Amino acid sequence: MSESADHLDELLASRATKPTRQVDPCTIVIFGASGDLTFRKLIPALYHLALEKALPTPYRIIGYARRDKTDDSFRQELREALTQFSRTKPVNDDVWTEFAKNIVYCQADISDPAGYEKLRQIIQSSPEPRLKENLLFYLSVQPSLFGEIASRLSTVGLLKKEEGLTPDRLIIEKPFGHDLASAQELNAELIRFCHERQIFRIDHYLGKETVQNILMFRFSNAIFERLWHRESIDHVQITVSEKIGVGSRGGYYEEAGAMRDMVQNHMLQILALVGMEPPASVEAENIRDEKVKLLKSVRPMTPQQVLENVVRGQYFAGEVDGEARPAYRSEPKVKPTSNVETYTAIRLFIDNWRWAGVPFYLRTGKNLPLSASEVRVQFKAAPNILFSARTQLDPNSLTLRLQPNEGITLRFNGKVPGAGTELRPVRMRFSYDSEFGAYTPEAYERLLLEAIAGDATLFIRRDEVETAWSIVDSIRTAWIGKSLTNREFYSAGTWGPSAADDLLARDQREWRNPQPAK
Numbered sequence: 026m027s028e029s030a031d032h033l034d035e036l037l038a039s040r041a042t043k044p045t046r047q048v049d050p051c052t053i054v055i056f057g058a059s060g061d062l063t064f065r066k067l068i069p070a071l072y073h074l075a076l077e078k079a080l081p082t083p084y085r086i087i088g089y090a091r092r093d094k095t096d097d098s099f100r101q102e103l104r105e106a107l108t109q110f111s112r113t114k115p116v117n118d119d120v121w122t123e124f125a126k127n128i129v130y131c132q133a134d135i136s137d138p139a140g141y142e143k144l145r146q147i148i149q150s151s152p153e154p155r156l157k158e159n160l161l162f163y164l165s166v167q168p169s170l171f172g173e174i175a176s177r178l179s180t181v182g183l184l185k186k187e188e189g190l191t192p193d194r195l196i197i198e199k200p201f202g203h204d205l206a207s208a209q210e211l212n213a214e215l216i217r218f219c220h221e222r223q224i225f226r227i228d229h230y231l232g233k234e235t236v237q238n239i240l241m242f243r244f245s246n247a248i249f250e251r252l253w254h255r256e257s258i259d260h261v262q263i264t265v266s267e268k269i270g271v272g273s274r275g276g277y278y279e280e281a282g283a284m285r286d287m288v289q290n291h292m293l294q295i296l297a298l299v300g301m302e303p304p305a306s307v308e309a310e311n312i313r314d315e316k317v318k319l320l321k322s323v324r325p326m327t328p329q330q331v332l333e334n335v336v337r338g339q340y341f342a343g344e345v346d347g348e349a350r351p352a353y354r355s356e357p358k359v360k361p362t363s364n365v366e367t368y369t370a371i372r373l374f375i376d377n378w379r380w381a382g383v384p385f386y387l388r389t390g391k392n393l394p395l396s397a398s399e400v401r402v403q404f405k406a407a408p409n410i411l412f413s414a415r416t417q418l419d420p421n422s423l424t425l426r427l428q429p430n431e432g433i434t435l436r437f438n439g440k441v442p443g444a445g446t447e448l449r450p451v452r453m454r455f456s457y458d459s460e461f462g463a464y465t466p467e468a469y470e471r472l473l474l475e476a477i478a479g480d481a482t483l484f485i486r487r488d489e490v491e492t493a494w495s496i497v498d499s500i501r502t503a504w505i506g507k508s509l510t511n512r513e514f515y516s517a518g519t520w521g522p523s524a525a526d527d528l529l530a531r532d533q534r535e536w537r538n539p540q541p542a543k
């Protein structure tokens with residue numbers, strides 16, 4: 026284990042010292058270009074890459090949507106949105122002017138074959154040969170359209186299923202299906218028109234600096250990696266809490282619930298990064314291989330075991346920071362008798378050599394007291410034989426705060442000054458803001474740059490998606506026909522249902538709730 030960590034330490038160091046990523050000239054086509062994601066995330070991300078001089082020379086951005094717009098009107102709309110959503114204020118007019126010159130609009134319907142021929146002609150009109158060859162298609166549309174777009178792109182020769190140094194690529198947004206069967210169907214449909222390595226499944230969580238830092242922290246610091254196993258760790262808690270309620274997304278949540286919305290993607294991704302073995306190298310496939318191995322090592326649960334190891338919850342009316350919040354069943358587009366979970370807590374076991382017997386507790390929910398994502402690694406308690414029976418030793422812990430107030434906290438016991446031998450838990454904290462300054466790139470900036478470069482490390486592979494769905498499907502199947510119990514409801518503004526506390530109390534443990542910034 027330590028030899029692998031030392032080997033990877035060298036690889037990480039060599040990658041970390043590389044200069045800014047060099048990328049080849051690329052044409053980026055955004056399907057659904059008149060949608061919210063384009064205005065709020067994609068164009069601001071690409072503008073910031075231009076601001077940082079990270080985009081290739083040359084590049085081209087083509088917006089594809091059915092609304093009637095000209096190049097100039099499309100650019101003007103994007104400029105107005107950038108004023109609102111740019112993370113740097115004010116917008117740099119000189120950078121924007123140069124950036125906007127590279128943006129054109131293709132007005133066409135996704136189902137119209139003529140639209141794809143029109144798109145092909147726009148791409149082929151570029152005087153720069155490399156902009157005709159290195160194509161990146163961002164499918165910011167509903168998943169039911171993925172297959173049709175891929176098929177029509179293939180028909181006009183824009184999406185080629187061939188081996189090459191810079192193959193045509195598709196970026197697709199989650200959800201990647203709504204269960205294992207639909208995910209397999211979607212994957213099979215796309216594979217008809219391109220290779221797996223041409224598909225970049227995007228989960229913005231993997232673009233967050235702090236999520237990426239899980240691997241760097243683990244494998245570049247020998248003092249922690251040597252403790253990262255069953256002999257030192259008592260359990261691991263992964264919390265993704267949200268202060269907001271369902272709000273206007275009631276219709277979507279009735280179909281998804283917390284299990285599909287958060288666990289299948291974000292939380293299992295974090296679990297994989299926290300628990301995976303050191304990869305042979307930092308190349309994309311080696312890292313993704315280890316993530317899949319970890320997910321495949323999650324112990325399957327029978328329906329009875331699901332009832333013992335998984336809690337679902339639903340909020341009723343309450344207050345968050347003094348603001349009244351309605352019950353989930355009173356939200357728009359929600360059934361008044363709905364049993365959909367707005368909260369879930371899970372106890373998982375990973376059946377491999379490193380983690381045998383170590384429980385992983387995952388929880389996520391809406392209308393909780395604080396919005397935060399963090400991983401808490403709790404170490405086994407030290408023997409108490411050196412201290413009096415009255416001394417209560419607090420177990421050491423390491424907390425990786427992924428958002429907000431990003432940082433890492435080590436908690437250990439220290440002596441209180443004075444003549445006595447009183448001990449008290451103290452913290453040693455690393456803050457991203459204090460160490461590196463306030464600048465933290467938006468997730469989409471990093472992910473778009475990686476996709477332009479053709480690096481799939483931060484994207485999700487087919488077998489990873491399907492393995493995650495198999496874990497979630499077994500849980501959801503066990504819930505069919507079962508109503509929520511009284512101990513599974515929780516007031517908005519609290520940390521979840523009492524049944525979630527019971528889950529840990531049976532193991533003589535308790536949740537450690539994220540703390541607000543001080």
